Amino acid sequence: MASNNNNELYTGNMSTQGGSNSSINETDNTGFIGINVPLLSNDTIRQIREKRFSMIKPWSDFFDKNRISRPKDFSDITKRVSHNVVYFQANYLVIVLILLVYIMITNLLLLLSVVVIGAGFYYVSKMPANEPVSFFGGRFVADQKKLYIILGILSLILLYLSSGGSALFWIVGVSSTIILIHASFLEPSIESEFAETV
Template identity: 40%
Template sequence: MEHVMRVSETLKSFRETRLAALRPPSEFFDYQRISRPADFNQVTQRITYNTRYYSGNYVLIIALLAVYALITNPLLIIALGFLVGGFTAINRFAPEPVQMGEHTITQKHLYAALFVIGLPLLYIASPVSTFFWLVGASGVVILGHAAIVEPGIESEYAAVEDTV
């Protein structure tokens, strides 16, 4: 029950902090504000401002890309489900050693069997390449958007507020 409360509080704080910063799609996809930056200095300024201003939208993009990466790699879902389900099952159903014939099976034996099966399965599912794909795809989408969208009028006031 305590875990449910903790997850509930985490989701509530996430919603209050990140999702409150979501900008409407009409503002995020405003094609009239798209322009080619004049130089690298302007690219840097745009990326700096837009990553803060659209942070909620960018977190949503990363989450959607992560879901896409998991959907397109079903073996990774199976491997993660096997490992997480195995840990949960061992902790819930086998807290005490079990006697089977002449052998005593402890949690240590069950964890070893879980790792012997689960880690090669996880290796075959290539989570590292999925992670790097997620980092690369997110970087291209987010930095590309942040570099080509001109900051609004409010960005001028943000610069004034930072100096005060």
């Protein structure tokens, strides 16, 4: 009787441990090729968005014509750029997003590719991490890691066909030019310099 009780306790502990492990596996989001990358939940995205957009400075301050002047020398340019890039970082992010929306609207193939890639990664992320899934009536079986690899290759092909590389270089080039010109010619305000020192 004692041995039976011990066996029941042992099996009970094993089942509870297995249950805890299964619950851990359910909440464990295994990322690309086995690297644990926590997926961004809606709450996390909302918090990041609220925090980032709460840092946006008034656009009247961003486009203040009274503070636009030619920099004296290279050291003055360096001082202005280092200050304005930090102070107006959220405003510059909005400009980059506007350019991103513009390039998507003018290149519908790129927009379609981004939507398909995003939907594919979202679908794969919701699949069980360690359970193979069959496609095409069982003729193709793959787990989450293999699907991430296939999806990554297909994403590169789609972005190449839709001129994603040139679009990326265009966004980086145009946004960098706008930011550098604005940050170089806008004098830091007294309020912004005081806010940085506090």
